[in-house]
């Protein structure tokens with residue numbers, strides 16, 4: 001694996017380590033491309049501070065820091081500047097206007113909230129509600145259709161604990177959209193390493209049948225997670241048993 005496009009920084013309030021440590025880890029692991037995609041800030045109403053993302057005022061520092069490092073390391077590795085962005089009807093368009101004021105290569109879609117923080121709810125909370133499952137799928141696809149995302153991070157983030165037939169009936173629509181729109185689906189290494197509910201077999205077993213593009217995302221919140229898949233115990237078994245082949249993990253980014 002030569003590339004990882006899913007890397008966080010301390011600004012999101014739940015990651016550790018300096019940008020330099022992430023870059024050094026990537027070089028040590030043999031990566032040629034490292035994309036930073038920290039949780040995007042959102043232009044929230046006055047007074048609301050998200051606990052899981054940087055503030056809008058941190059955009060200059062985030063990008064300036066990465067531009068400097070990109071130049072410093074240019075002979076060793078390609079550094080890309082991106083964000084993990086929530087699609088939301090409320091904030092997506094005004095947010096892009098702000099993000100584009102600074103150096104920006106790409107965005108990936110990470111749909112943690114439906115509809116959006118703070119009004120919406122976190123999709124990782126266990127639910128047996130088909131309505132919530134459907135809302136997640138609909139909102140995610142609406143975001144994919146903007147055509148602006150380089151890939152869809154942890155497509156199976158929704159923590160639906162109900163029956164497989166209901167789960168698959170809805171979730172397969174994300175896979176169909178990924179094929180139609182040519183958007184790679186991420187297999188999230190952080191979720192696997194952290195023994196979370198994603199990536200899950202029931203999603204990927206179904207997904208492979210449609211032959212979408214897959215991408216492995218380290219989703220590194222610590223520098224040590226910028227690593228080859230075989231360094232995460234059981235991860236390559238997960239890929240193999242679901243029929244997922246991986247290569248250099250390099251994809252074409254959608255430039256913004």
Ligand SMILES: [Zn+2]
Pocket residue numbers: 008012014039221
């Ligand atoms: Zn995070």
Ligand SMILES: [Zn+2]
Pocket residue numbers: 006008084110153219
């Ligand atoms: Zn992430």
